[in-house]
Amino acid sequence: MRLESFRVWNYRSINDSGEIAVSRITSLLGRNESGKSNLLRALHSLNPIDGFEPLKPIKDFPRHRRLEECKEDTPVLSTTWILDDDDKETLLEKLPRATEIFKVIIDRSYGINRTVSFPELKSIHFDDALIKNKVKKVAAAVRAAAQKHENTSLDTAADAFEAAASVTTVCETWATQAAVAAKSLRTALAGVDAELTDKQEEMLSELEDLANSIASDKDALQNAKSWVISSIPKFIYLEEYPELKGYQDISTFLQRKSQNQKNEADKNFEKLCKVAGLNPERLQEHLSQNDHETRNQLANRASAVVTAEIKRLWKDRPLKIRFNLDAQHLETIISDPTSTYDVEVNLNERSRGFQWFFAFYITFSADTDGGRAENAVLLLDEPGLYLHARSQSDLLRHFEDDFSNQIIYTTHSPFMVPTHALDSVRTVNIAEDTGTTVTNDPAGDARTLFPLQAALGYDLAQSLFIGHNNLVVEGVTDFWILSAVSAYLSEKGRTTLHPELTLTPAGGAQKVSYMVALLTSESLNVLVLLDTERDSKTTKEELLKAKLIRDQNVVFVSEAFVSPPKEADIEDLMDTAVYESLVQESYRTELNGKTLQLNANIPRLAKRIESGLSELGIPFHKTRPTRLFLKKMASEPENVLPEQSLEKFEALFALINERLDKQLVRVSKPFEG
Template sequence: MKLVRARIQNFRSIDDSDEFALDEHITCFVGKNESGKTTLLTALHRLNPIFDDTRFDRQKDYPRRHLSDYEERHEGKDATVITTWWTIDPAEKQAITDAFGVGSLVSDEVMVQKDYGNRTRWTVGFDEAAIVQHLIDTSGFHDDEKAQIGAAGTVAELKAKAGSVHEASPGRTHCLHRIDRGFPEDSVSQGIVKLLDLPKFMLFSQYQRMQGQVSLEQIRQRESSNTLESADQVFIALCDMASTTVEQVASIQDFESLVSRFEGASNKISAEMFRYWSQNKFLKVIFRLDHALPGDPPPFNSGRIFRTRILNKLHDVTVPFDDRSTGFVWFFSFLALFSQVKKRSKGKIILLLDEPGLSLHGKAQADLLRYFRERLAPGHQVVYTTHSPFMVPSDDLPSARTVEDVVIYHQDEAPEVRGTKVGGDVLSTDPDTLFPLQNALAYEITQTLSAGEHTLLVTRPSDLLYLRAMSEVLRSHKRTPLDPRWTICPAGGVEKVSAFMSLFGGNRLRVAVLSDLASAHDRIEDMRRWKILRDGHIFTLGAYAGQREADVEDMLGAGLYGEIVGACYGLKGKQAIAALPAGSRIVDHTAERFRTQAETVPGTAPEFDRYVPAVHFTEHQSDIIKKLFGADLKVTLTRFEQLFSDLNALLP
């Protein structure tokens, strides 16, 4: 079965969460501290916990402000705590059809509830009359026996009528056997529930972290007295991965036995972990079994002590496991515990992760999300809580749910406490609740708008317009355009490239720079030296325009640019752009022409803005291109085609 919706009531800070949907793969609960996120996971976990029979306790868990009114509020009955809705898997549906016949189910959805009496109640939609008829038709009754049985609307009724058939009838024997075996207490609902697999819930939080030092005598005592702590479960899981037990580890008498068992477990966890741990891949987990030293603090000063240490291969030094970052310890502990759960559990598991990766760096949190998607979600539903923007799935915001403790304030009246609510539409009026969502979305939008996987950095927005327009012109002439995989991004000049690369993660982008200043040689060399850009990814426009320093407008040539400016500003005759001095930059010459005209005859020339002609060209490029002479057009097209070919050659 797959969990599709849930509703929590009468539990701690939750009066009524309202019904909320859960994603079939990963659901993210987003909310600020003390909003009730952990409470939601705790309630879900207690529906069917994997490790122990954690129970709802009315005295501890029922909302305190209503506890004295419990009997009155629930009319002497046990209050419902959790209601869940599940869809039946195709394999389960087929098993039900095989057992009870086609049409036995009237709905693929099942409701499962649990109350303060810790009773689990199932609600299944079925057609009992159709199931009864299927039993009659497939039990081997003769026609006269079917006539004797007649119509039966319930299994209990069929059982009574089948019992009246002659004892020697094979049909009677078969039918009664099927009812006794497949319908506990003659209940169709219980018969169907027997064929359904309610997944177990595994709750993992910051408190379930393995300790770097374990006193084997202490953990054996807690194991025998059934007082194991959260950290103990992780160590027991690690032993299970090594195909051993705490008892066996404590009795190991030779070093090689220890090494052979735990190196295998270490290699397995390390291979899985460092596939997704990008912060430092030069670490190795090392296990040791030592006799306690009297100078160590209790309880590590007696008996045998199991120690986990981390080898940093870059610095050639080992450090205690507890001294590693909290994020590293959390990830390792989760992998160890989850590996044991998968190994021991026969049914499905729903993972409930409370603030996973809370202490991880933002990049490591992205790695953790990738781990969820690639390794967990294909086989398990994952529900996790967070208040970190980096743990919000910005590429799948519909899977996020807002969680907030709702309090309505009225003027001159006591606040109205509505308790924890879950928002299924990723909307909230509380700015603190929205903060992680807003930041995650803003970061994603910024990345998407400003940078693509293949980014060409240019100086100004007008460069972008001319490059795109000339690419289309080349395409119309059946020549080489700019590859559409390039995202053109105005960066403001070579001096801004370093900041851009730092902000947008140059290690995952293929970036090229198109510079208008050959004099930026020192900055370019700095970027190459510090590996900010790859060799061969920096281009100067002058190299294609045939002059030392150039703008995109110089690539167009005086003829084409003169036509663009003239058409844009309506310049004709003496007002047209004059021929350029050799080696000069066309934009400087044009701006000077406009300035001089304005000073000579005030009011006769508009103010020059180099962006305006670029926009005009993009809108009328076909008409303008037609006015060029063949030789001028050929030179311009050749310049841009050579530039685009060189840029395209950088792409895979």
């Protein structure tokens, strides 16, 4: 089974989280104290690895509500699961009418019970009119046989059958009565050696099959639900890195193990031994036999196995793992190989970041490589918190490449945001009146969205040198709008930006020169798209004066107009009424009860909006109407991009493509040839 979505109610900071879609790897992004951990804890409670238990109202029920409101049946969690082919086959064996079941819903409340439902399960077809018609025909056939055999007992049996099998008010009651009556009828027919015609026999068999299926369905349904409960993947919740000591006393460990008194560190030491291929009992046995050579060979092999994996996964710098056996003790030593010598340090003395990564690798490798977590859902609270930024990115790749498990993790780090799979990011917000809520599309306040914005910015910066042909635009909203419109025009088979052109937002007009210098220093083809206004013209002059770019490689937005205006932004390519409506909708709360007055004498639309909002004491952020524009582009593009706007964008794209084509026929360096 694969988790498709979940929803949390009445749990700590959560009144109603909303439906949360789940991918193979899902990131819950939110600021501190937004309730991210509570979402994981609630989900974990469905089937924890240590066993299902009732929740504790005093601890888990929202503190701002009266404790008397919390009952055993107060809902906490609803989960929707997708069945794989094997699941569907097993379910069909348990419940024959589950032929069209692809999903199952599993809920839990504060009590000890979990409930299962099949949203796609169709009820048994029960047509009372058709049933009564068949019953009458069968009864009539039996009465005819009674006359033929001159047997009154058949008449009596036919009457009893019709009376019992014609009562169809409650299908379960009918099934019980009809099954008994049909059996009696067959006994009566056999008693006088009477037979029904094939058609009559078929109708009686259909009635019997229907009665038997209804009668057995209750138990079959219960068996199916019990099977579902037993098949729920285990949830493993990790909020701190597991305790894994760098110095182990094997003898003491074995003693505690024999007395069934293992602590958490002992359990994690067992996992280390499993991953490394070490057997503590055998190590002690070789020690008692003074077979130090074999012990050292085993330790050496284990060191090589773990070192190979750590080198593959830990990208910060190459490290070597060595397991050193000293009598009763096993020491885990980490070294930084250099060209001349190795600096060896005990695991306990390494950075917290590496200790977390090493413990995470050991414990989950042990559990997912044929261990108890092989079919588990991993719930990770702020994984990699102590890791360097690049190492956090490596951890994400580790999740994707080395796990088949579903993983749901929380973060507020930009480097744990999967920018290549933003559809797997869920934003977690908290408000005083609604509590913790989750949106499947990025939404929230500035603090909530900052890691996402930072991640996108970082990802763009890291990918600058991937594209050989670059179009530098002033800001991220320009990037959003141009990318979305170009993609839409591509779907329509119309003029789009050149497919080999990489859009690069500079982060503001004042940073365009720096971005161009950075790109041209790598001998990349660079075009610049600037708003048409005084500062942008100054930027062009600076670029030309510094010989960073040719005159033809600078494009102004106004050049997309048939009659070029003196000033224009990207937003001026959009329909004025459409953009104003986007502003009204995205600023609905701030504008409640207020009238936005726009000065038609201000030439640029965005500046006109900014001035009007400023008079009302409202700061203007272009990202707000632009995000709404992107949302509407996904659902109603024709309403935000009328034909006149499309033609302006097409004109701009055609101009940019023309300038790029001219650049491509030149030699690679900007001022050669």
